[in-house]
Amino acid sequence: MGTARSEADFEAFYSASSRRLLGHVYAMVGDVAEAEDALQEAYARAWQRWGRVAGYEDPEAWVRTVAYRIAVSSWRRTANRLRAHRRGARAEEEPGASPDRLALIAALRAIPAEQRRVIVLHHLVGLSVEEVAQETGAPIGTVKSRLARGRRALAGHVSEFADENQEAENYV
Incomplete structure (x- = not known):
């Protein structure tokens, strides 16, 4: 049983x-x-x-x-x-994927794998920075750095990340 x-x-x-x-x-x-x-x-x-x-x-x-x-x-x-x-x-089609999702996947292909992985885990999966660090085995500071660099790299392709980068620059 x-x-x-x-x-x-x-x-x-x-x-x-x-x-x-x-x-x-x-x-x-x-x-x-x-x-x-x-x-x-x-x-x-x-x-x-x-x-x-x-x-x-x-x-x-x-x-x-x-x-x-x-x-x-x-x-x-x-x-x-x-x-x-x-x-x-x-562009490949994922069953049921929206044009926005396909555009995001295409943009993600343009950034390094380490940045792509943390962006996906944090923004698409919804893991916290600490959870991403635990899953990837990378220190929290490294995850934060990869997220920041990944967002900057995606900013020209995905308006959501362009808005985040602009907001971050306003606080500096």
Whole structure:
């Protein structure tokens, strides 16, 4: 009975989180297929360790982190292919994605991966700076710096970040 219960718990977790996490990972990596592949592998690993992962304070953070790391490993193995892909990149459609969301994803592709990751975790996932630091393993000051640089880099592409940067400059 314990196995059936844990299987049902995992299925409920997967059903409740998979679409949301796909959006997060897609925003971090900028490619739907890469996000889907990485997330599928992360869920497979979560299932293998479900007894432990289910007890974590935030199992979604574990899956999101693993998926991100899988995607980064994939990037390293296929760096040349990705460079060619980016040269010819076109807007990809995430099922149900609005034009604004697709524009944001395109803008995120233009900034470094570390900045993109903290921007997504903070602004799209809704994590606090401290939670982002915990999930990424970076010091809080580094997260704040990456957020600030990422916002500046996105300001020319996304009006929300341009407004934030203007407000920040007014207080300096």
